[in-house]
Amino acid sequence: MIYISVISALLAVIFLIRYYLVKKEMKSITKQLENYNYHNTEKKVDITFFDKDIEALSVGVNRQIDLIVQANADKRRTEMELKQAVANISHDIRTPLTSIFGYIQLLEAKDVTPEEREEYVAIIKDRTKRLQVLLNDFFELSIIESVDHYLKLETIKMNNVVSEVLMEFYDQFTERDLKPIIMLPKEKISIIADESAVKRVMENLINNAIKHASGNVSISLVQGDSKVIMTISNDANQLDRNDLDMLFNRFYTADQTRSSQGTGLGLSIAKGLMQKMNGNLIAEYKESKLIMKCEWKMQ
Structure with missing residues (x-):
């Protein structure tokens, strides 16, 4: 009895x-949570009494803190991108508008002469077209990024699509004195995608290559074991490797002078369309060449 009492007391x-x-x-x-919430410290929760349940609780709390830190960082980055986008939009709209108003x-x-009038009208048309391109690109990007925007995915023959798009750029290649190196397979390649979206992606990538190419442009289409890959590459000696991660950002241009060469939305639109088609668009920089790869999974 005494033994039981001692055991009970010890327990x-x-x-x-x-x-x-x-x-x-x-x-x-x-x-510790109060100190963290009131920004008295950035230190996460630690424990001194090791119990598996308390340890699990501290791990969960620290994981939540990490998620909050990441969410805040994402929020700040989004706010900065939005501010930069608004600034870029304002700049790109104001510049042609100011020019149009001046002319x-x-x-x-x-005292304006007929020759001067003709020149001024041509300049106004050019500035107006640039403004139209900017507004159309911005509208298209907003539509693509909408969660309610869906593409019509169906089986399309890539050989035909690539050939059709390349024919549209014949004059532009000639004007830039560029000879495209085209590599299309003899066998027919099909993918599940939206045909108009695929054409838009190709147009944006080829436009980008023609505008910035310092040499020839290469276009290839290959079918791998699990993917169909379309590659568009061009010499880009002026491109900095640091630009690579920024190329798909809205309004980003490697040419920081932001000339009339583009709005900086084309690659972002292409990236968004590829994602909507369950595909992927990646940029690589090898041997002074910018390589754009569009990837679709096999049917």
């Missing part, structure tokens, strides 16, 4: 000690 003491330590540890965790004022002058 009660152990329980009370454990209870005291658990309560102390819980208060410590609460205090309209010149047209209103009484």
Whole structure:
């Protein structure tokens, strides 16, 4: 009987000690969370009393802290991107508008000659077209990024699509004195995609290659074991490797002068369309060449 009483007393003491330590540890965790929430410290929760349940709790709390830190970082990055996008939009809209207004004022002058009038009208048309391209690209990007925007995915023959798009760029290749190196397989290659979206992706990538190529442009289509890959590459000696990760950002241009060469939306639109088609668009830089790869999974 005495033995049982001693055992019971020992168990009660152990329980009370454990209870005291658990309560102390819980208060410590609460205090640490308060300090973290009030920005008194950036330190995450640590424990001194090792119990598997308390340890699991601290791991869960620290994981949540990591998620909050990441969410805040993403929020700040998104806010910065939005501010930069608004600034770029304002710049790109204001520049042609200011030019258009200036030349309209010149047209209103009484002493303007017919030759000057013709020149001013041509410039106004050019600036207006640039403004139209910008607004169309911005509208298209907003549509693509909408969760309610769906593409019509169906079986399309890539050989035909690539050939059709390349024919549209014959004049542009000639104007730039570029000879495209085209490598299309004899066997027919099909993918599940939206035909108009695929053409838009190709147009944007080829446009980008023609505008910035310092040498020839290569276009190839291959079918691998599990993917269909379309590659568009061009010499890009002026490209910095640091630009590579930024190419698909909205309004980003490797040419920081932001000239009339483009709005900086084309590659972002192409990336968005590829994602909508369950495909992937990646950029690589090898041996002074910019390589754009469009990948679709096999049917």
